[in-house]
Amino acid sequence: MPAKTIYSVCGMCPVRCPIEVDVENEQCRFIQGNRQAPSIRGALCTRGAAGIPFVRDDERPQFPMVRKGERGEGRWQRVSWEEAFSFAAEKIAAARDRYGGRSLLWSDTGGPFSDLRQAFVRGLGSPNYFSAESVHGVNRQHAALSLFGFSDDRLVLDLKHAREVVLQARNLFESVHIQQANDLLDSLENGGRLTVVDVRATVTSGKADRFFLIRPGTDYTLNMAVIQILLKRKLYDAAYAEKWIADLDELGRLTAGFSPQVAEAETGIPAADIEALAQDLAKAAPQVIWHPGWRTARYTDSFFVCRTALIINVLLGSVGARGGLPLSSRPEDLGQKGLSRLTDLYPAVTEQRADGVGWKYPAFEGGPGLLHTALGAIHSHDPYPIKACVTYQHDPLAELPDPEKLASILAGLDLLVCVTSAWSETAWNADLVLPLSPYLERESLIAQLDGIRPGFLLRRRCVSPRFDTRSDWEIIGGLAQRLGLSSLAFGSAEDIWKFQLDGTGVRLQDFDAKGMVDLTGQPQYSRLTEGFRFPTDSGKIEMVSFRWRRQGLPSLGSYVPKSHPAAGMFRLILGGCGLHSEGDTVNNPLLHKQMPENVLWLNQAAAAALDIADGETVAVSVQDRSGRIRVRLSEFIHPEAAFTVTGFGRTLPPESRALGRGLAANRLMPGGLDIGDPSGGGLALQEHEITVRKL
Amino acid sequence: MSKHMIRHDPQRCISCKACEVHCQVKNRTAAAVKPGALITAGPDRLLDKVQVLSAFRPCFHCEKPWCVAVCPTGAMVKRAEDGFVHVVRALCVGCRACVGACPWKVPQWDESTGRVVKCDGCFDRVMQGCEPACVAGCTTHALSFSRPNENVRKVRLLYAKSLLVEKKSG
Structure with missing residues (x-):
């Protein structure tokens, strides 16, 4: 039986659940969810279960490789790590000397372990750090920004205590998020009700009390109709609106053309059912969640869909409520110090971003960024040339549309480096592949998790690498050393962890018992209390965003009817x-x-x-x-x-x-x-x- | 039946098949061999609702296992201490008599080894005080591991309550 159990963090998908791994004779024997994590209580999804076969598989990059033939031809030469670091550093330095630090573009998987990578990009003087959320999350992020003045990651989905949940194009029981799936099932067991809006029946809709089979692309009219009903029938939370909402009248005017009958004609959902849903939501308020969307890069009006979903939550008073969308807490909100950030070792980059965020598009903000826009600069040189690109556990050629076009754009790079633990379409087209150890064979930086239960989470190395692969801190450190960023080159993972924990009052051994440190005994439902001010122009939740208006963009536009596809x-x-x-x-x-x-x-x-x-x-x-x-x-x-x-x-x-x-x-x-x-x-x-x- | 049982709650099950993969990983089986299987169907209309249906099929560890009776080499064994039925690998000659005898077709033929693989209730884990792999890792806690009577009591109570609620509302 297991010689030891190691607490770590799953790496099979972007959710990153806490895990415990049974290790015997340097072999992982079994993985399950961390039983001490109240969010998942030992559960681990199918992908997470398959982490061990991934480590045992030989069909992954096993050593650093430099391209020999044409890009994508698949002729590789094995090189040492020293050679690989020198190869990359020389070309990055050459691009920096000729075109400036901004000519580097970094496309990352994102998430809570990314501080070192972000620090590296900043240290090189580039504003062009992007994360995978730039594909699926940007519309949701900006919808929240336009309403609340902060990004959607400040909103927690308290599904466990919700009484009415609407999942709109969010197939939660198939595209699984373990905690959220369990929280929702708990709610349903306790009498909570679920409505699913989707273009097809799924496992998720099978557990719903109400299933709206919607015509693809017409969600905006459904949401606007629900808002109209809530306003017309005075079903919204008037006291909440008085306190926190700006421009409610204007919202009424914008939704005037969206009766339930109009929505029925577009969506195919009976007007009476839409009316009934709105009534039920109002009865359960504020313990209501209308999910703001998961993959939100769907239609040319997806921003409006996300935004109206959030507005429905706002009208029902659920933003800031237990059982709704409470605001997340950070360690600082509890009077504690958060992790020290490596990014803070370097001054913020003042160069304009290649994607136009912050200057060409003043309403938008960084974070994930607009990767598809920035990549265009490789061949257009607008606003300036991008010459070197590093992808970290991200595969733009598989995740962005039109890979043929994208491959021709990437061909204009002087350097394409892929840091990856599995093969990817982008890695196959790279100049240099830097093989990252799979998550069970590497440790990561300590993650700070903001939320209802803010805390720190530690990914430990469970077994030694089978092949000549390295951890992210070793790879970034190797590159940093050669590019004059020696403060990012650490001798050991412990050294980084100590840097991060400095001043927090948390010690490394505090992770021994559970693999994580809970900074609060009790869940923190950060509510909207007297004196709270949203970071918007008006200080309130803006139905019509000043920020968007300044960029000349509508906060809620008119609906452009979706065409009916021809036969076949x-x-x-x-x-x-x-x-x-x-x-x-x-x-x-x-x-x-x-x-x-x-x-x-x-x-x-x-x-x-x-x-x-x-x-x-x-x-x-x-x-x-x-x-x-x-x-x-x-x-x-x-x-x-x-x-x-x-x-x-x-x-x-x-x-x-x-x-x-x-x-x-x-x-x-x-x-x-x-x-x-x-x-x-x-x-x-x-x-x-x-x-x-x-x- | 063994002294333990695995219960599957279809209300919580999301047909994700994590149970199958946790089992395969723990038991180091070939990718084609599934000692525990989650059978799913749908989406189909059932009682006016379109649902995806699921049923979990590990071994029942029968009181009088036909697979044990039919095994010519004594490789299929029912453990006295906890009732789990398992294959003693070294004794299995790959005749597949057990596969034929089992009414539920639980024993699985592993082409890569020429032997039979079967759900053994993860008795090694259970002896250590752990749950079988499928239960331990189940994504939504749809699988539970308990003594038969504990569970029967719970299910009987829940069922009776649901009948009362139906009567009241209907």
Whole structure:
């Protein structure tokens, strides 16, 4: 039996759940969720369960590699870490000397372990740090910013205590977030009610009390109708509105054209059902959550969808309420010091960002950033040339639309470096691959988690690396040393941890008992108390944002009706699943066996009209892009929708299992890098219609 | 039946198959072999609601296991101390008689080793005071591990209560 149990943090998807790992003879034997973490009580999802096979798998980068042939040709030369660091440092330095520090673009997975990477980018004098959330999170982030003056990460979803929950295009029980899934199930067991708004029936809608099968792309009219009902019937929280909302009258005017009947005509959801939902939400207020969206890069009006979702919460008084969306607490809010930040070792960069955020787009703010916009600077040199790019556990060629176009853009780089633990489409096209040890073979920086229970979380190394791979702090340190940023080169992980913990009163040994440190005994429901001021111009929640108005952008625009696809055509709808985390896991031995390829979900009647039967392989095409995929027919998907899971259709020879299996949905989005939401800044990935043809 | 049982609550189950993968990892099985299986179907219309259905199928560890009776080499064994039925690897000759005999088709043929693999209730973990891997890691706590009577009492109570509520409201 296990010689020891090590507390660490999962790395199979961006959620990063606390785990405990049984280790015996330098081998991981079993992983489960950290049983002492009240949020998950030992649970660990399918992807997390498959962490050990990932470590045991040989089909991942095993040593540093320099490209020999053309980009993407797959001819590699093994080099030592010393050679790899020198190679990267020389080229980064050359770009910096010729084009300035701003010519470096860093595309990161993001998350709570990223301080060292951000410090490195800042130390080099570049403002161009981006995270993976730049694809899916930006519209939601900006919707929150335009209302509250802060980003959506200040809002906690207190699903456990909610009485009415609406999940809109958020398939929580398939694209699993363990804590949130359990919290919601707890609520449902205690009499809470769930409404699901989606274009197809899912595991999530199967647990709902109410399921609205919505016509793709029409969510904005549904949300506006709900707001109209709440206002007209005086179902909103008037006392809350008086205190915290600015421009409520203007909201009434903006929603005037959106009656439930108008919404019914667009969405296909009966007006009476919309009315009933609004009534039920009002009864449960403020213990209500209308989910602001997970993947929010869907339509050209996704910003308005996120924004109206948040406004519904506001009208019901749930922002700041237990059982609604309480504000997260930071250590400072509890009178304690947070972690010391490596980023603070260097002065903030004053250069303009390549994506235009903060100057060309003054309403938008950094954080994830607009990666798709910044990448354009590689070939346009507008506003200035980007010459070196580093991706860290992020795969733009698999996650952004139109990889053909993106590959041609990336070809303009002097240097493309990928730090990655698994092969990725981008790594295969890189000049240098720096293999990161899988999370079970590396430690990370201490993470500070703000929320209802603020605390610190520690990822420890469970076993030694099987191959010649390294931890992030070792890789960044190696690069930093050669680029004159020696304060970022640490001799050991303990040295970094001590730096981070300095002044917090927390010691390293405090992590021994649970792998994490809870800074508060009790959950902190940070409410809106007397004297609270939102960081907006008005100090209130702005129905019409001053900030957006200054940029000349509407806070809530008019609805542009979505076209009905012609016969044989469908709107391409994207989603995740419980078995895979984008392309990162499709070659995992056990997860591949569970789900070797994606399928295209089509409506049964719509497919029958094309003489297509369940399980058949069909041809799909958009302009000059085409592919083949098996179909899964369902009665319970909207006839205009063609749904598929992203991350498949891998093209990498070293991944024997995943190679060529399924279809890469992002290849069916020609021109997709230029289709976005002007008001939110995010991409709009679901504005593509595909033709489906029987073979 | 063993002295323990695994209960599956379909209300909490999200058909994610973490149970299968936790089992495979703990037991170091080949990717094709699943000692515990979660069977799912749907989405389908059931009682006016479109749902995804699921049922968990580990081993029942029968009181009189047919797999044990039919095994010609004594490789299939029911443990006296806790009732778990398991394969003694060294004795299995791969005849698959147990696979045929089991009414539930629980024993799994492992092509890569030429032997049978079967849910053993993770008795090694249970002896250490832990839950079987599938239960320990279940994403939504839909699986629970208990003594049969404890569970029966709980289920009986819940069922009876639901009937009363139905009567009251209906």
